[in-house]
Amino acid sequence: MSDERSRPPTQPLKAAEQAYLRALLAGDRLQAQRIVFEALEQDGANLYDIYLGVFQPSLYEIGRLWETGRLSIAQEHLATAITQSAQAALYSRVTLPSKLDRHAVVACLTGNYHDIGPRMLADFLQLAGYNARFLGANTPIDSLLGMIQDLKPEVIGLPATTPDQVESVRRAIEQIRTDFHSYRPTVMVGGLAFNLIDGLWKSVKADVWGPDARRALDHLLGTTAWR
Ligand code: B12
Known part of the structure; x- marks a missing residue:
């Protein structure tokens, strides 16, 4: 794939x-x-x-x-x-890689109900060989941090659709960086709110952004071969 x-x-x-x-x-x-x-x-x-x-x-x-x-x-x-x-x-009709040896978690934070785009990202991550856990809409940050603590995923995906959701993503990234020192996951952000303002993704201190889930995955994997 x-x-x-x-x-x-x-x-x-x-x-x-x-x-x-x-x-x-x-x-x-x-x-x-x-x-x-x-x-x-x-x-x-x-x-x-x-x-x-x-x-x-x-x-x-x-x-x-x-x-x-x-x-x-x-x-x-x-x-x-x-x-x-x-x-x-x-x-369910797609053949998935048999070996999923890295972890990823994608979650919409509290108040974000737009979960179709983030689910696409989770599906793409799974196709790229990540064991991707998709937590869906409205996930409380404390509970997400607990899962991150247990699982230590290599990748965390945090969406924002409306402008107010960007601040929750910024705070979540800050908290992830504060809580974990020796472990540094790659944080991906995306969604309409990030697409509307150039460079907004950098201001929340994310590592990766893409205007759609496929380009974000390409950035993550460091390939732009298809362009
Ligand atoms: C369906 C929908 C809803 C559903 C969501 C149901 C669900 N389970 O998802 C419901 C009814 C809940 C809803 C509610 C609201 N919605 Co709404 N909704 C939509 C709609 C029609 C489609 C969303 C969608 O699935 N798009 C398709 C996906 C594939 O696109 P996407 O989200 O952009 O995702 C892609 C990329 O952005 C990226 N991506 C997305 N997330 C992530 C995350 C990461 C980490 C990465 C790397 C990439 C990535 O990859 C995806 C695939 O390429 C949009 C219209 C639109 N333009 O999107 C409005 C829209 C997003 N909604 C809007 C609004 C205003 C609302 C409400 C405030 C309405 C209200 N007054 O209640 C509430 C807010 C809810 C909340 N607090 O989250 C506005 C947002 C405008 C803005 N930016 O402020 C839109 C644009 C409608 C409009 N034209 O005005 N909504």
């Missing part, structure tokens, strides 16, 4: 993306799944392509339609739930 990550991105999956968005708007979960299974199994797309070329732009469009009052909250929630189930179903 790392070869697939390194190859140039395939043509954007425009048709699949448009069909997927239509399925979301129609609230048709089975059709949504069919579209991404087909892209994976017949059109030769890989997981990176589908996550970033189908799920991500479709959800950004759902966000735009919701923000401009053309979708109700209920419709937006339905689109989210359909994507969560399609993501899980798709991931």
Whole structure:
């Protein structure tokens, strides 16, 4: 799979993306799944392509339609739930590396409910050979620190979607650096809030950032071969 990550991105999956968005708007979960299974199994797309070329732009469009009052909250929630189930179903069809000899933890801190993007990062880390634990939304920092203490993961991923969540990430990184001296995990940050302001990721003293989960992983692994 790392070869697939390194190859140039395939043509954007425009048709699949448009069909997927239509399925979301129609609230048709089975059709949504069919579209991404087909892209994976017949059109030769890989997981990176589908996550970033189908799920991500479709959800950004759902966000735009919701923000401009053309979708109700209920419709937006339905689109989210359909994507969560399609993501899980798709991931179950992917061959994972048999050896996962490094640890990673990805967690949305308290107050952050946007967990689809961070889950993508966790899935990519797993494909890259990390035993990636994804803690989901709204994780209290003390509990996260406890897990870090027990597990000593090489990589920790902390997302922020809205501006106020950046401060929680900054404090969490500060606390990780204060609590642990001889052990220094690589901290990755990402999410919309970091994407909106150039260099913000450096101000929270993170080690790695990327505008999407694939580019963040590339930075982590120190390769930009696919560009
Ligand atoms: C679904 C959704 C929700 C769902 C989330 C459910 C869930 N389980 O995730 C719910 C309904 C809970 C929700 C709530 C809110 N939401 Co909302 N939501 C969205 C929506 C439509 C899609 C989010 C998504 O999954 N995107 C797709 C993923 C794949 O993209 P992504 O998150 O950017 O992630 C990628 C990269 O950023 C990166 N990445 C992400 N995390 C990380 C972490 C690391 C470590 C790394 C390296 C990389 C990385 O990799 C990912 C893959 O490439 C967006 C629209 C949008 N533009 O995203 C609005 C959006 C994010 N929400 C928004 C808002 C305002 C809210 C609310 C404040 C609304 C309200 N008034 O209640 C609350 C806040 C909740 C909270 N406290 O967290 C705004 C945010 C604007 C801003 N930046 O301030 C958006 C942009 C909508 C809009 N157009 O206005 N939301």
